Amino acid sequence: MTRYTSATPEDRAEMLAAIGVESTAELFAQIPAPLRLEEPPALPGGMSEAGVYERLAELAARNVDCERQVCFLGAGMYDHYVPAIVDAITQRSEFLTPYTPYQPEISQGGLQAMFEFQTMMSELTGLPVSNAGLYEGPSSVASAAYLAIGATKGRRRFVVSRGLHPHSRETLATYCEGFDAAIEEVGLDDGATDPGALATAVDGETAAVFLQSPNFLGAIEDVEALGAAAREHGALLVVAVDPMTLGVLKPPGECGADIALGEGQPLGNRLDFGGPSFGFFCGSEALIRRMPGRIAGETDDVDGRRGFVLALQTREQHIRREKATHNICTAQALNALAATIHLAWLGREGFRELGELLVRRTAYARERLAAVEGVELLHGAPVARELALRLAAPVDRVLDRCAERGIAAGYPLGREYPEHEDGLLVAITERRTKAQIDALADALGAAVAAEAVTV
Amino acid sequence: MSRQEEAVLTIFERSKPGRRAAVLPEAEVPEPPLEELIPANLLRGEPPRLPEVAEPEIVRHYNRLSRRNFDLDTGFYPLGSCTMKHNPRLNERVAALPGHARLHPAQEPKRAQGALEMMWLLQESLAEICGLPHVSLQPSAGSHGELAGLLLTRAFHADRGEERTKVLAPDTSHGTNPASVTMAGYEIVKVETDERGGVDMDDLRAKVDDEVACLMLTNPNTLGLFDENIAEIAALIHAAGGTLYYDGANLNAVMGHSRPGDMGFDIVHVNLHKSFSQPHGGGGPGAGPIAVSERIEPFLPRPHVVRGEGGNGSRAAYDLDFERPKSIGRLRGFQGNFGVFVRSYAYILSLGADGLAEASETAVLNANYLKARLAEGRAGRHLPVAFDRHCMHEFVLSGKPMKKELGVATLDLAKRLLDFGFHPPTVYFPLLVEEALMIEPTETETKESLDAFAAAIDQILAEAEEHPEKAKQAPYTTPVRRLDEVKATRRPVVRQPL
Numbered sequence: 001m002t003r004y005t006s007a008t009p010e011d012r013a014e015m016l017a018a019i020g021v022e023s024t025a026e027l028f029a030q031i032p033a034p035l036r037l038e039e040p041p042a043l044p045g046g047m048s049e050a051g052v053y054e055r056l057a058e059l060a061a062r063n064v065d066c067e068r069q070v071c072f073l074g075a076g077m078y079d080h081y082v083p084a085i086v087d088a089i090t091q092r093s094e095f096l097t098p099y100t101p102y103q104p105e106i107s108q109g110g111l112q113a114m115f116e117f118q119t120m121m122s123e124l125t126g127l128p129v130s131n132a133g134l135y136e137g138p139s140s141v142a143s144a145a146y147l148a149i150g151a152t153k154g155r156r157r158f159v160v161s162r163g164l165h166p167h168s169r170e171t172l173a174t175y176c177e178g179f180d181a182a183i184e185e186v187g188l189d190d191g192a193t194d195p196g197a198l199a200t201a202v203d204g205e206t207a208a209v210f211l212q213s214p215n216f217l218g219a220i221e222d223v224e225a226l227g228a229a230a231r232e233h234g235a236l237l238v239v240a241v242d243p244m245t246l247g248v249l250k251p252p253g254e255c256g257a258d259i260a261l262g263e264g265q266p267l268g269n270r271l272d273f274g275g276p277s278f279g280f281f282c283g284s285e286a287l288i289r290r291m292p293g294r295i296a297g298e299t300d301d302v303d304g305r306r307g308f309v310l311a312l313q314t315r316e317q318h319i320r321r322e323k324a325t326h327n328i329c330t331a332q333a334l335n336a337l338a339a340t341i342h343l344a345w346l347g348r349e350g351f352r353e354l355g356e357l358l359v360r361r362t363a364y365a366r367e368r369l370a371a372v373e374g375v376e377l378l379h380g381a382p383v384a385r386e387l388a389l390r391l392a393a394p395v396d397r398v399l400d401r402c403a404e405r406g407i408a409a410g411y412p413l414g415r416e417y418p419e420h421e422d423g424l425l426v427a428i429t430e431r432r433t434k435a436q437i438d439a440l441a442d443a444l445g446a447a448v449a450a451e452a453v454t455v
Numbered sequence: 456m457s458r459q460e461e462a463v464l465t466i467f468e469r470s471k472p473g474r475r476a477a478v479l480p481e482a483e484v485p486e487p488p489l490e491e492l493i494p495a496n497l498l499r500g501e502p503p504r505l506p507e508v509a510e511p512e513i514v515r516h517y518n519r520l521s522r523r524n525f526d527l528d529t530g531f532y533p534l535g536s537c538t539m540k541h542n543p544r545l546n547e548r549v550a551a552l553p554g555h556a557r558l559h560p561a562q563e564p565k566r567a568q569g570a571l572e573m574m575w576l577l578q579e580s581l582a583e584i585c586g587l588p589h590v591s592l593q594p595s596a597g598s599h600g601e602l603a604g605l606l607l608t609r610a611f612h613a614d615r616g617e618e619r620t621k622v623l624a625p626d627t628s629h630g631t632n633p634a635s636v637t638m639a640g641y642e643i644v645k646v647e648t649d650e651r652g653g654v655d656m657d658d659l660r661a662k663v664d665d666e667v668a669c670l671m672l673t674n675p676n677t678l679g680l681f682d683e684n685i686a687e688i689a690a691l692i693h694a695a696g697g698t699l700y701y702d703g704a705n706l707n708a709v710m711g712h713s714r715p716g717d718m719g720f721d722i723v724h725v726n727l728h729k730s731f732s733q734p735h736g737g738g739g740p741g742a743g744p745i746a747v748s749e750r751i752e753p754f755l756p757r758p759h760v761v762r763g764e765g766g767n768g769s770r771a772a773y774d775l776d777f778e779r780p781k782s783i784g785r786l787r788g789f790q791g792n793f794g795v796f797v798r799s800y801a802y803i804l805s806l807g808a809d810g811l812a813e814a815s816e817t818a819v820l821n822a823n824y825l826k827a828r829l830a831e832g833r834a835g836r837h838l839p840v841a842f843d844r845h846c847m848h849e850f851v852l853s854g855k856p857m858k859k860e861l862g863v864a865t866l867d868l869a870k871r872l873l874d875f876g877f878h879p880p881t882v883y884f885p886l887l888v889e890e891a892l893m894i895e896p897t898e899t900e901t902k903e904s905l906d907a908f909a910a911a912i913d914q915i916l917a918e919a920e921e922h923p924e925k926a927k928q929a930p931y932t933t934p935v936r937r938l939d940e941v942k943a944t945r946r947p948v949v950r951q952p953l
Binding site for chain 2: 002003004005006007011012014015016018019020021024026027028029030031032034035036037040041042043044045046047049051052053055056057058059060061062063064065066067068069071073074075076077079083085087088089091092093094095096097098099100101102103104105106107108109110112113115116118119120122123124128129130132133135136137138139146165167168170171173174175177178179180220222224246247248249250251254263270271272273274275276278288294295296297298299300301302303305306307308309311312313314316317318319320321322323324326327328329330331332333334335337340341343344345346347348349350351352353354356357359360361363364382384399403408411415430431433434
């Protein structure tokens with residue numbers, strides 16, 4: 001008997017007798033003998049609860065997390081403050097331990113929370129329909145591509161801005177092997193998508209145009225203007241957005257987007273070294289029957305009482321199998337709940353104020369950092385909460401020196417943008433104080449001076 | 456006003472202008488108008504109409520909502536193929552340690568050694584449990600693992616200069632299988648089930664040819680039966696040049712007893728939210744790592760967690776390997792659902808080798824015991840088992856006689872179970888069993904729970920013999936009663952009008 005099972009020897013004897021067998025070995029006899037393991041797997045023996053805690057705590061202690069370092073890393077996931085009520089509510093058994101709400105009569109809490117989530121995301125993005133969430137940002141981009149093929153009667157070509165998150169572009173490319181679709185990338189000009197190149201790239205075979213705003217280099221894109229090319233050729237306009245900027249930036253729905261999606265982590269979800277978080281996915285009315293994932297809908301019960309169900313299940317794999325709009329089943333419901341609670345906590349005013357705070361602190365950081373010797377701005381486009389710098393010294397060495405001062409200075413751009421080998425992406429949240437930004441400026445200045453490449 | 460009526464207000468209906476919860480930090484920096492920082496045409500006019508509610512009422516609202524959910528911590532939840540086993544709270548505690556929860560995913564590997572080592576250890580553990588040498592933790596859930604497996608299959612064939620078009624899967628397969636096949640650009644071909652509940656070998660032989668890229672199989676299958684012909688099936692597929700994919704949704708039946716790798720599978724996905732105790736969260740998060748054979752390894756997603764030997768007695772170093780030229784690429788952002796990995800690794804450490812084997816053994820014992828209890832009396836008459844032999848961790852009953860003799864459908868029985876405080880089994884799946892009820896009790900249930908469930912089924916059937924309309928109108932005691940799902944689909948209201 002392990003700590004999570006309850007069958008005593010007496011229980012076992014009674015149960016085996018009821019089944020009519022001598023031992024459980026008879027039950028496992030349906031597995032052909034050569035495939036039955038003689039020995040248990042080569043894993044260590046079980047541990048006490050305290051022992052497991054100590055082991056995991058020891059591993060955790062070997063990570064430099066945001067409590068031990070001032071974190072200017074972003075690149076899609078951000079060190080925002082998650083209010084205490086998010087933990088308190090999402091850890092309740094009633095939200096933590098149910099399955100997907102296939103039995104709506106006993107799942108009204110989860111279903112209503114999904115409905116509230118959908119309403120909030122619809123408000124944020126300015127689009128009328130939201131699903132209840134997908135895995136995370138980049139795979140949501142790939143899911144939009146799959147939708148676009150169907151919505152454009154089989155067009156199989158995508159035009160993608162180089163400002164779209166590299167992980168999104170890579171994930172899209174992976175999925176496109178299955179979709180048998182082609183991707184054309186459009187470059188950036190001074191940080192933002194090159195409008196002329198985009199207009200040239202989009203044609204009558206293009207299923208969708210993918211933009212991100214703010215883009216990966218932090219630049220706010222003129223989505224409305226860029227989107228004209230998509231409209232002209234009947235392609236869907238898909239815009240990836242940072243939800244935390246939507247209190248201040250014009251929402252995709254007001255810029256002509258057909259789909260707005262993105263990484264949901266900034267809303268109520270911890271960093272968790274990259275997951276679990278969630279992807280949000282909003283679209284126009286016309287796309288509702290092609291949406292991927294769960295969607296909660298309002299309805300009535302037989303007594304006329306208000307209730308919620310999983311709506312439009314005929315899109316989904318458990319009903320439609322190979323004709324489903326997507327294969328997704330288990331997604332990220334609890335993470336979407338965390339976002340719902342966080343957004344309720346921020347509220348209408350708080351959400352806008354937070355967006356303004358990010359913009360102003362980022363503006364301060366931009367001015368402060370650009371004034372540092374050996375540091376300059378990578379582009380001149382407007383930014384909201386993240387900015388790209390160029391360093392006059394090897395970025396990895398600068399990062400090491402800043403780390404010695406307890407600062408994670410930012411995300412090095414070189415791997416994914418070889419044209420910006422000297423690039424560093426710096427992210428701001430409400431947790432990054434003026435003093436910390438000043439400390440970053442000092443650390444960067446000292447590190448660049450020490451590591452500067454002498455000509 | 457009753458508690459239930461009170462709770463149907465949404466958070467938006469509790470909103471009043473001027474109320475708020477969040478108090479934000481001071482700006483501390485100059486506060487020019489936003490138009491001076493960002494061109495006006497890129498700025499938003501009105502902020503999103505989020506609710507305006509103070510913290511006490513937010514907490515009450517979501518607590519009230521929570522009480523309108525049934526959950527595993529409250530009662531028996533025998534959903535077939537979902538493995539609703541206990542979710543240890545220890546796992547929540549270790550996942551919440553700041554070294555995990557506040558670790559940025561772009562932290563440089565040298566400053567995230569604990570996280571990478573843990574991921575590597577989990578990879579090794581899953582490889583051992585699956586009997587396959589290599590593991591990628593990247594897929595976010597089972598269906599994501601399936602898509603990964605099919606894209607790996609495509610890359611494997613392409614590397615040999617082949618392009619194949621078809622994927623085989625039994626008619627008992629999970630719905631995600633055919634949906635993933637379509638997304639991966641293949642055509643699904645259904646294989647029939649024989650009279651013993653396994654793959655129909657004649658049908659399989661007739662359908663295997665050099666256009667077959669892959670066979671997807673769940674073993675034990677969704678009838679809870681282990682396919683005894685698995686070695687022959689594997690030989691057939693491999694001889695035809697295809698890959699063999701294992702849908703790991705039912706791995707909880709065989710942990711420590713049998714390994715998919717030994718059965719001949721090339722690619723396996725593992726549902727960490729099923730077999731490895733990650734809470735289901737009302738529909739996620741989960742994680743769907745994949746274990747693969749040597750011939751599939753070159754194509755695994757990137758980045759991949761690798762271990763380098765430390766020189767001169769120093770500690771081994773862990774890294775993210777991006778240099779994988781044959782890789783199918785990324786399936787998602789960053790490294791995967793790390794928080795889920797922490798919980799599942801804690802679970803594996805807690806149980807250890809013997810504990811995992813014991814968990815599966817008890818899961819099989821519990822399923823067979825409940826099956827035996829339900830073969831007695833009224834249940835035995837009205838709800839016969841679909842394939843009458845020993846099952847593994849789950850089994851399938853047919854409500855066909857109940858529907859015919861009592862006029863009570865499987866759906867009615869499921870709804871009446873709600874009044875008795877049980878979550879119903881999976882219903883109407885697998886499709887080949889009429890009026891199916893698919894029951895998976897898991898190892899963490901007591902004999903008393905199983906007995907109580909069997910008694911409830913008997914009581915409902917006894918009631919149905921006298922008053923069938925009682926079940927047909929059920930449930931009665933739930934926060935709402937049967938809901939109009941047709942209306943929700945025909946005229947969908949998917950957000951609140953404000």
